[in-house]
Amino acid sequence: MGLTRLQLKGFKSFADTTTIDFSPGITGIVGPNGSGKSNLSESMRWVMGEQSAKGLRGNQMADVIFAGSELRPAVNMAEVTMDFDNHDKALKSPLLKIVVKRCLYVDGTSEYAINGKACRLKDITDLFMDSGLGKGSFAIIGQGRVDEILNSKPETRRDLIEEVAGVYKYKLQKKQAENQLATTMDNLNRVFDITHEIKEQLAPLAEQASIARDYQNQKGAYDQLNKFVLAGEIDQLHRQQKTQADHLADLKTTQLKLETAIKAGQAVLGENQEAVATLDRRLTDAQNQLLTNSKQLEQKNGQLKLAQQQSEYAASTRAEKQAALASTKKELTALTKEVAIHQAALKEQQDTLADNRNAQKSLAAGDEAGRAALQNKLDALRNDTMDALQAQASLRNGITELKKQLARLQAEAPATGNSVTSSVSDQLAASDAALVTAKEAVHADESALATVEANLSAGQDRLNTRQKQWYAALEIYQQAKGRLSSLQELNEEYGGFYTGAKAVLQQKQRLSGIHGAVAELITVPQQYTTALEMAVGSSLQHIVVDDERSATAAINYLKDNHAGRATFLPLNVIRARQIPANIVAMIQGMSGFVGIASELVTSSPEYRNIVTNILGQLIVAQDLPTAVAIARASSHRYRIVTLAGDLINPGGSMSGGAGKHNQNGVLSRRNEEAKLNTQVQQMSAELDKRQSAIKQLQEKISAAEADRQRLQTTLAEHRQQLTAVQEENHRLHEQDALAAQQQALLTKQQQRRAQQQTELTTEQAAKEKELRTVTERVAQLQQTTKTVSDQINAAALSQSEKSSRLAKLKDAEVQLSQNQARLETQVASGQEQQAALTAQINQLTSFLTTQDQPTGEHIDVPAVQAEITTLTTAIDHFSTQIATWQQDKETASARVAKAQNQVDRDQELRHQTLAEQEDVAVNVDRFKNQIASRLAMLSDDYQMSFEAAKAEMPSDFDLAAAQKRVKLLKRGIDELGPVNLNAIADQERLQKRMDFLQQQQDDLLAAKKQLEDTMNEMDSAVADRFLTTFKAVNAAFAKIFPVMFGGGAARLSLTLPDDILHTGVDISAQPPGKKLQQLSLLSGGERALTAITLLFAILQVRPAPFCVLDEVEASLDDANIDRFAHFLQQYQKNTQFIVITHRRGTMVAADRLYGVTMQESGVSQMVSVSLKEFAQTK
Known part of the structure; x- marks a missing residue:
C-alpha cells in the first residue's frame, strides 16, 4: 500500500x-x-x-x-x-x-x-x-516526536512500544469492559433495591390476598347453603302455621301448665345461653392462637426449605467447578503432548531443509570436457567386445559337444547324486536367505505399524482437544449472540423510551416527516455516554421531525390514541445554541477540559443544528474540581457535566453522588450492541477457522487410518510368506540329508567309470577354463563400455535439465521453509494455550478454596426443626381443644334451641289461650310475613323461587345443622372485617415482576462474570504483545546503533521486568570511545541520533506503508x-x-x-x- x-x-x-x-x-x-x-x-x-x-x-x-x-x-x-x-x-x-x-x-x-x-x-x-x-x-514523525523520545519518562516512553505492538485496541476493549462492568454493577444494585422493595410489598399483600381468598371461599359456601336454609325455613313455617291452628283448642286447657313451664324453661335457657357464650369465647381465643401458630409454622418451614436450597446450590456449584477443573487439567495434559510432537516435527523439518540445500550445491557442479575422447574409446571397446563374443560362442559350442558325449557315457552307467546334492544345497542356501529376508520384512512392517498407530493416537488426542475448544468457543459465541439479539430487539422496540416517544417512533413509517429520536441520530463515544445521559438524558428521546406540520400530526396521533406525550424538534425551526468563541478559547486551555459536548459526538450534517441546540452549551470536564473551576471562569452561565455524571447547572446549583443513575440508557445499549456485533462477527470467523483446522486434522487422521489398514494388510501378507518360507526351508533340510546318503552309495560306481571319463573331462575342463577367461574378458569389456557410455550420457545432460532440477529443489526449499514457519507458529500457539489453561486452573482452584469458607449468615437447621416440632404439637393441641369445644357448643346450642322452642311454644299456647281467635290470626300473619321475607331474600339475593330452591335441595338436607353452619359462616365472614378483593390480582402481578427481576439479576451476574474474564484476557494479550515487540525493537535497535554511530552499542531495558503491564522503558547508549550511559547524559547530537536510531528500529520491526519525517x-x-540518508534508501x-x-x-x-x-x-x-x-x- x-x-x-x-x-x-x-x-x-x-x-x-x-x-x-x-x-x-x-x-x-x-x-x-x-x-x-x-x-x-x-x-x-x-x-x-x-x-x-x-x-x-x-x-x-x-x-x-x-x-x-x-x-x-x-x-x-x-x-x-x-x-x-x-x-x-x-x-x-x-x-x-x-x-x-x-x-x-x-x-x-x-x-x-x-x-x-x-x-x-x-x-x-x-x-x-x-x-x-x-x-x-x-x-508521521515530527521534531516533536524526537523530543518526546528524548525527554519523556520511562513510563511515557513505554507508549512507543505499545504503539508498535498494536495494543491500543486491547486497552480500548478493556476500558469498554470496565465501563460495562460499572454499568452492570449499577444495574445489579438497582435490581437489588427493586427486589427488596417488592419483597416488602409482597409480605403484607400476601396476607391480604389470603384473607381475600378465605372470604371468597366462605362467601361462596355461605351463599350455596343459605338458599337451602331459606327454602327449608319457608317449608317449616308453612308447617308451623298449620300446627298453630290445630292446637288452638288445646292451649286453653294447658295455660296454667304453660306458665309454670315457661318460668322453668327460661331459667334453663339462661344457663345454656351463658354456657354457649363461654364456649364461643374459648373457641375464638383458641382459633386465634391456632392461626398464629400456623403462620409461625409456615415461616419456619420456609426457612428450612431455604436452607436446603442453599445447601443444594453450594454443592451443585462446587461439583460443576470441580468437573471444570478436572476437564481443564486433562486438556492441559493433551496440549503439552501436542506441543512436544510439534517440536519434534520442527526438528525433523529443519534437517530435511539442510539436506535439500546440500543437494542444490551438488547439482550445480558439472564437467563437459573430454566428451570426444570418451566417444572414441567407446567405439574401440565395442569392436573388442564383438571379437570376444565370437570366441565365447565357439568355445560354448565345443563344450556343448563334450557334454553330450559325457551325457551318453553317464546314461549308460547308474546315475550319480552329485547334481542332486549340489542342487539341494543351492536351494537350501537360497531358502535360508529367503527366511532371513521374510523375518526382516515382518519386523519392518511391525515397526512401521507401531509408528503409525502412535501418530494416529496423538492426532486423535489433538482432535479431541480442538473439538473441546471449538465447543467452548461456540458456547461463548451463542451467549454473546443471544445478548446481541436481546439488545437488538430491545432497541428495535425502543425499550426504555417514554410511552409517547415509543408510540410515535414505532409508527414512524405511517407518520410522515419523522426522522427518529436524537439518540438514534448521533454517535457518542463510550467514554462520554455516562456524562451525556446524566446531563441530557430525557432530551435524547426527543423526536426530530421535518417541520411543525409533522410535529402537529404526531401530537394529534398521541391524543387520538391516548398514547402519552412526547417532545418534537422541527428541523426548520430549531437553531444552534453555542458558547461564544472567546469563552471557549478561555476554557480550552484549562487542565481537565474535555470539550464542548456538541463537538464530542458525530451526526449527519442535516442534524447539526439539533445537536448544537441540545449540546452546544454543555461543557464536558474531566472531574468535579475541573468543572468547578470552569464554572467559575465562565461565571456560572453554562451547564457543566463531568465524565462521572456530576452536574453543575447555570447559576451554580450542583448535583451528583453515588452511581445510582441508569447505566442502561439508550446510548449505553446502542454502544454495547455495536461492540457485541463486532465481537460476534470476530467469534464467528474464529469458529470457522477452528472448524477448518479440525477438518484438516480429521483428513490427516483419515489418511493415517488408511496407512494403518494398508500396513496391517501388508503385515498379514508378509507373515503368510514367512510361514511358507519356514515350511520350505524345513523340507529342503530333510531333502539335503537324504541326498547325502544317496551320494555315499553311488561313490563306488562313480570311481569305476572315472577312468573312462578322464579324457573327456580333461578336455572339457580345458575348454571351460578358456571359456571362463573369455567370459570374464567379455564382462570386463561390457562393464567398461557401460561406464564410458554412462560418462558420455552424464556429460550430455543439458543445462536446461540441470536448471529444471535445481528449480525443483529450490521450490522444495520454499515449501520446507513454509512448513518450518508453520510448525514454529504451532509450537508458539500451543505454548500460549498452555499458559491460558494454567491460569484457568489457578482460577478454578482459587474458587474452590474460597467456596470452602463459610460466607454470610446461615440458618440453624436443627433449631428450626425443633421449633417446627413444638409448633406442630401446639397446633395439634389447639385443634383438639377446638374440636372438643365445638362439639360442646353444638350440644349447648341444641339445648338452647330446644329450651327456646319449648318456651316459645308455651308462650304461644298461653297467648292462644288468652286470645283464641286473635292469637291465631296474629300467628298466621306472622308466619306469612316470615315466609314473604324469606321469599324476597331468595329472589333478591339469589334470583331463585322457592320451588327452584327446594328442587335443588339435597334429599338428606338437615335444616338445623345447615342453620348452625350458616351462622358460623356469617360469623366467620364478619370476623374477617374489611376485605381487599384486589389483593389477589395485585399479589400475582407483583410476583410475576419479582420473578422477572430475579431472572434479570441472574443475567446481570453472568454478564459481570463474562466482563471480568474479558478484562483478564485483554491484560494477557497486552502483556504478550508488548513483551514480544519490546524484544524485537531492542534487537533491531542494538543492530542499527553501531551502523548509525560507526561503532558503539545500545540497548533498551525494562524498569519493572516483573510487571509487564506497568513497566517503563529506559534507553542506554554507548557511543564509540565512551562508557555505557543513560540517554540524558549524552550530548545533544548523540541524543538526537540515538532517538532517530530507535525510530528506524521501530520501522524495521513494524514498517509503515508510508512515513512522513518532518525535520527529524x-x-x-x-x-x-x-548515515541518516543511507538508512532512508x-x-x-x-x-x-x-x-x-x-x-x-x-x-x-x-x-x-x-x-x-x-x-x-x-x-x-x-x-x-x-x-x-x-x-x-x-
Whole structure:
C-alpha cells in the first residue's frame, strides 16, 4: 500500500487547490522557514483523524481554515483528500483504491467521506487501525516526536512500544469492559433495591390476598347453603302455621301448665345461653392462637426449605467447578503432548531443509570436457567386445559337444547324486536367505505399524482437544449472540423510551416527516455516554421531525390514541445554541477540559443544528474540581457535566453522588450492541477457522487410518510368506540329508567309470577354463563400455535439465521453509494455550478454596426443626381443644334451641289461650310475613323461587345443622372485617415482576462474570504483545546503533521486568570511545541520533506503508546526515518516505523534490522536480 496523492484546499496557508502526487521511494519537501512545509504533514494527520487542535498548532479546530492574507479574504472551509493504493489489501477494504476526505466549515460543521461516500470520523480511524497508519503509529514523525523520545519518562516512553505492538485496541476493549462492568454493577444494585422493595410489598399483600381468598371461599359456601336454609325455613313455617291452628283448642286447657313451664324453661335457657357464650369465647381465643401458630409454622418451614436450597446450590456449584477443573487439567495434559510432537516435527523439518540445500550445491557442479575422447574409446571397446563374443560362442559350442558325449557315457552307467546334492544345497542356501529376508520384512512392517498407530493416537488426542475448544468457543459465541439479539430487539422496540416517544417512533413509517429520536441520530463515544445521559438524558428521546406540520400530526396521533406525550424538534425551526468563541478559547486551555459536548459526538450534517441546540452549551470536564473551576471562569452561565455524571447547572446549583443513575440508557445499549456485533462477527470467523483446522486434522487422521489398514494388510501378507518360507526351508533340510546318503552309495560306481571319463573331462575342463577367461574378458569389456557410455550420457545432460532440477529443489526449499514457519507458529500457539489453561486452573482452584469458607449468615437447621416440632404439637393441641369445644357448643346450642322452642311454644299456647281467635290470626300473619321475607331474600339475593330452591335441595338436607353452619359462616365472614378483593390480582402481578427481576439479576451476574474474564484476557494479550515487540525493537535497535554511530552499542531495558503491564522503558547508549550511559547524559547530537536510531528500529520491526519525517534530522551534523540518508534508501523498499527537510544530504538521497514557496504573502505554493528524470536527462 502507498500514498499516491494529497490534495489540499483552504487548509492553513494552502488557500488554493494544491495537488501533490507521490510515487514509491523517497520524496523530499523543501523550502524556507515559514513557507508552510509542516502544514503538509499536519494536513495528513488531520485527514487521518487527528482531533486535537493543539496537535495541529492551533487553539481550536477552526484554525486549520485559511484565515486570509493581505491580498486574499478568508475562505469558509478547509478540505484535504488523500489517495491510497490498496492493491495489497493493507487497509480493511476490498477496494484497490481508497480516497479519504475531511472537510471543516467555519460554523464548526465537519464532513467525512471514504471514496465519495459520507461516513463518520470513527469509520476513518477504524479503516487505518492495525494497518500501520492508525492512532499512535509512526506514519508521521515530527521534531516533536524526537523530543518526546528524548525527554519523556520511562513510563511515557513505554507508549512507543505499545504503539508498535498494536495494543491500543486491547486497552480500548478493556476500558469498554470496565465501563460495562460499572454499568452492570449499577444495574445489579438497582435490581437489588427493586427486589427488596417488592419483597416488602409482597409480605403484607400476601396476607391480604389470603384473607381475600378465605372470604371468597366462605362467601361462596355461605351463599350455596343459605338458599337451602331459606327454602327449608319457608317449608317449616308453612308447617308451623298449620300446627298453630290445630292446637288452638288445646292451649286453653294447658295455660296454667304453660306458665309454670315457661318460668322453668327460661331459667334453663339462661344457663345454656351463658354456657354457649363461654364456649364461643374459648373457641375464638383458641382459633386465634391456632392461626398464629400456623403462620409461625409456615415461616419456619420456609426457612428450612431455604436452607436446603442453599445447601443444594453450594454443592451443585462446587461439583460443576470441580468437573471444570478436572476437564481443564486433562486438556492441559493433551496440549503439552501436542506441543512436544510439534517440536519434534520442527526438528525433523529443519534437517530435511539442510539436506535439500546440500543437494542444490551438488547439482550445480558439472564437467563437459573430454566428451570426444570418451566417444572414441567407446567405439574401440565395442569392436573388442564383438571379437570376444565370437570366441565365447565357439568355445560354448565345443563344450556343448563334450557334454553330450559325457551325457551318453553317464546314461549308460547308474546315475550319480552329485547334481542332486549340489542342487539341494543351492536351494537350501537360497531358502535360508529367503527366511532371513521374510523375518526382516515382518519386523519392518511391525515397526512401521507401531509408528503409525502412535501418530494416529496423538492426532486423535489433538482432535479431541480442538473439538473441546471449538465447543467452548461456540458456547461463548451463542451467549454473546443471544445478548446481541436481546439488545437488538430491545432497541428495535425502543425499550426504555417514554410511552409517547415509543408510540410515535414505532409508527414512524405511517407518520410522515419523522426522522427518529436524537439518540438514534448521533454517535457518542463510550467514554462520554455516562456524562451525556446524566446531563441530557430525557432530551435524547426527543423526536426530530421535518417541520411543525409533522410535529402537529404526531401530537394529534398521541391524543387520538391516548398514547402519552412526547417532545418534537422541527428541523426548520430549531437553531444552534453555542458558547461564544472567546469563552471557549478561555476554557480550552484549562487542565481537565474535555470539550464542548456538541463537538464530542458525530451526526449527519442535516442534524447539526439539533445537536448544537441540545449540546452546544454543555461543557464536558474531566472531574468535579475541573468543572468547578470552569464554572467559575465562565461565571456560572453554562451547564457543566463531568465524565462521572456530576452536574453543575447555570447559576451554580450542583448535583451528583453515588452511581445510582441508569447505566442502561439508550446510548449505553446502542454502544454495547455495536461492540457485541463486532465481537460476534470476530467469534464467528474464529469458529470457522477452528472448524477448518479440525477438518484438516480429521483428513490427516483419515489418511493415517488408511496407512494403518494398508500396513496391517501388508503385515498379514508378509507373515503368510514367512510361514511358507519356514515350511520350505524345513523340507529342503530333510531333502539335503537324504541326498547325502544317496551320494555315499553311488561313490563306488562313480570311481569305476572315472577312468573312462578322464579324457573327456580333461578336455572339457580345458575348454571351460578358456571359456571362463573369455567370459570374464567379455564382462570386463561390457562393464567398461557401460561406464564410458554412462560418462558420455552424464556429460550430455543439458543445462536446461540441470536448471529444471535445481528449480525443483529450490521450490522444495520454499515449501520446507513454509512448513518450518508453520510448525514454529504451532509450537508458539500451543505454548500460549498452555499458559491460558494454567491460569484457568489457578482460577478454578482459587474458587474452590474460597467456596470452602463459610460466607454470610446461615440458618440453624436443627433449631428450626425443633421449633417446627413444638409448633406442630401446639397446633395439634389447639385443634383438639377446638374440636372438643365445638362439639360442646353444638350440644349447648341444641339445648338452647330446644329450651327456646319449648318456651316459645308455651308462650304461644298461653297467648292462644288468652286470645283464641286473635292469637291465631296474629300467628298466621306472622308466619306469612316470615315466609314473604324469606321469599324476597331468595329472589333478591339469589334470583331463585322457592320451588327452584327446594328442587335443588339435597334429599338428606338437615335444616338445623345447615342453620348452625350458616351462622358460623356469617360469623366467620364478619370476623374477617374489611376485605381487599384486589389483593389477589395485585399479589400475582407483583410476583410475576419479582420473578422477572430475579431472572434479570441472574443475567446481570453472568454478564459481570463474562466482563471480568474479558478484562483478564485483554491484560494477557497486552502483556504478550508488548513483551514480544519490546524484544524485537531492542534487537533491531542494538543492530542499527553501531551502523548509525560507526561503532558503539545500545540497548533498551525494562524498569519493572516483573510487571509487564506497568513497566517503563529506559534507553542506554554507548557511543564509540565512551562508557555505557543513560540517554540524558549524552550530548545533544548523540541524543538526537540515538532517538532517530530507535525510530528506524521501530520501522524495521513494524514498517509503515508510508512515513512522513518532518525535520527529524535537523540537529544532526553532516556525517550523521549521510548515515541518516543511507538508512532512508535502505528502508524505502518496504516504506514510502516523505521527508520535510532543509538539509542537503537528505535532499541528495531523495528521488523527487517538492518545493514550498510563498510568492504571495501568506499563501503557500508547490513546485516539483523528479531527480531521477533529471539525472536521465543529464
